Amino acid sequence: MIGQVLGHYRIVAKIGEGGMGVVYRAYDEVLHRDVAVKVVNKDVRFDSSASQRLLHEARASSSLAHPNICTIHEVGETDGELYIVMELVEGKSLRAMSADAGLPPESVLRYGVQIARALARAHDRGIVHRDLKTANIVVTSDGLVKVLDFGLAKQVGSGIFEGPTRSFATIQDASSVSGTLPYMAPEILRGDAADYRSDLWALGVVLYEAASGRLPFEGRTGFEISSAIMREIPNALGPPVPPGLWATIQRCLTKEPIQRYQRAGEVQAALEAVQSAGIVSTDPGPDRSGPRTTVLHSVRHAHVRKGDFLLLVGTTKGAFILRSNAQRSRWEVGGPYFHGHSVYAMAYDGRGGQRRIWASTASYWGTLLRSSDDFGKSWTNPQQAPIRFSSDTGVSLKNIWQIALGRPEEPNVLYCGVEPAALFETRDAGETWSLVRGLFDHPHRPRWMPGNGGLALHTILLDPADNQRMYVAISAGGVYRTSDGGRSWTAQNQGIRATFMPDKYPEFGQCVHKIAMHPGRPERLFLQNHWGLYRSDNYAENWTDIANGVPSDFGFAVLMHPRNPDCVYIVPVESDEFRCACEGRLRVYRTRNGGASWEPLMRGLPQKRAYETVLRDAISADSFDPLGIYFGTRSGQLFGSRDEGRTWQKILEGLPSVVCVRSAVVEDISGGLGPALPKAAPAPSHQAKSLSKSKTRRPKR
């Protein structure tokens, strides 16, 4: 064969041989490049339809342009020789590299991620590999993985290991597939067709072999191997294999396809999570950051791209990430994340080019602030709770009610409002948090009283025009303001009624449910009280009752229109005792004149037996014009409006009780923007953030 010309390929040297045929190095005389040519064995008999299928499959595979997939250039036939022309990949096979005792875990993870990426691309295009094994994975000298022979196995193996008539005996006898049997999924051995998940099984075998140098299912005969695949549990891989890698392999090697990972992207995410947890897995030590956990158990991830629109939904039993585009008509739902943990606060931080989702989780096991930089595929899971009270305070963290971004010129600054009522601050993007002592040591604090939800600091507002001014709202403590960056705080509750106190207008102690500030006119604030609806036009110096014509002035949520300082949305509930939509009709109320009058917005919202509650953070606005508004209810329904509240659509139902809704547009990560050059304008709260976004980028509808 050496020296012969097949089509326009001159065969230069033999470089390998497999069950399918012999592989040669060849020179493409037309395009003047080196290629690999696989000449298919004649004893692999093809009828013409098999030939046609091979051609078809090869064409499909040739569309898989991906750095981790060996490109197929052409399938040709000359003088009865059927051959496949491929990218020439020079390197070592993963089989040879893993041969002795396996590779170090870091290498297994690095290669595994690339293999999973290759599979993800192929699966997205409807192509199943069907013969993934370490022998057809090549690692180049610079560490790049190339997966060979995509989509070819089915055709070549036709009649040998495909189809329902196959039996164990034929497998045992089929010497041409003996090297492949150890990678076959149980369902294939049972006679089912291979699908994506069979590739993920094979990926599990590949990872096992790469990590240990051994195959997970071994035997002296094909029958023994098949039997092991069908019935046995592979020997566990201990150190140095990190537990996360072993867990990932185990999930790939689950006998039932339905219990495996369902997508290659999930395996990729799991391996990446182990990569980032590497240090901790091998040495638990005093590391503060801790492992990142990849969320398992029937979690779906939203596949987020730049320009997408996100809704972050926190519930009493976990978090969800909803993805849509500027149309906001169809939604992909990611989650549930943090099974069974309540998620009272979420935030999206796009400052300084990052794309980070923050979430607070509370459960029996304590309260944590966590973040994800990959839209929920993995989350930090710190060893030590980053937000904690020191021993001298005598109190312990119960919940985190609010996550507020700092000012745009300080992209590493964030604030958290917590229960028991206190404010925490970070200046290093969440690595370390400190208690704002000026507020915690306030002489009023011992006299604050817990409301129904506990004694919580649930709202944080930063004045975008004055970097020393900031407000917090405490239930039940009232509104407090600082004008010196947090060192000292004053109660700002003049004019706000406290129905449950002997003095109806005390200096502090009001049960404030929510405050909102207009970012363009920061002297203007709106307030929903435990009974009472108020506005201030002088930085909360005093408050005016604006409950003019609302069915009830009890409620939780207040949403500021980001552009119109006279426009505010509320969702009243009937009373303190009956915290449900008035008359069982779910109505959002809007004022467009600063509270002089209110109008109900209910088109598309249930108006019969809708005993719903919209909690204080369960409403959010976006950055579009006209404004989009989204809210969730205690019964787990999620509604949205794309026309400033005129009409509503149900986005989702059946969620656990919704306690938090936030929205964000995923901006492009611009390489030139570092933390020193923040992209967004003032973003003290989600409302203000919306405005800042509308200034910098207003997505088209």
Added chain:
Amino acid sequence: MPVTFHIPGALRPFTNGHSRVEIEQSPATLGDALSALWTLYPGVRDRIATEQGEVREHINIFVGHENVRYTGGLASPVSAGSEISIVPAVSGG
């Protein structure tokens, strides 16, 4: 003989996946045993105890079959061979 902790699934990400952890250094009380446990696996501490060092409200710890809430809390005695279970309480909505 060491004392043995039984680690619930929720905490195993912090014990390298181990469901049983043996403490060799013969602790005298539950508090000593827990200190030894979280020296070994620091991530476990904040899940079991508040920052003020109290066992979390909805977490129960049993030495043998005894809930330590009724046997002296962290001062509950443990002896060689004690089996200590960490269990989330049956409560909540």
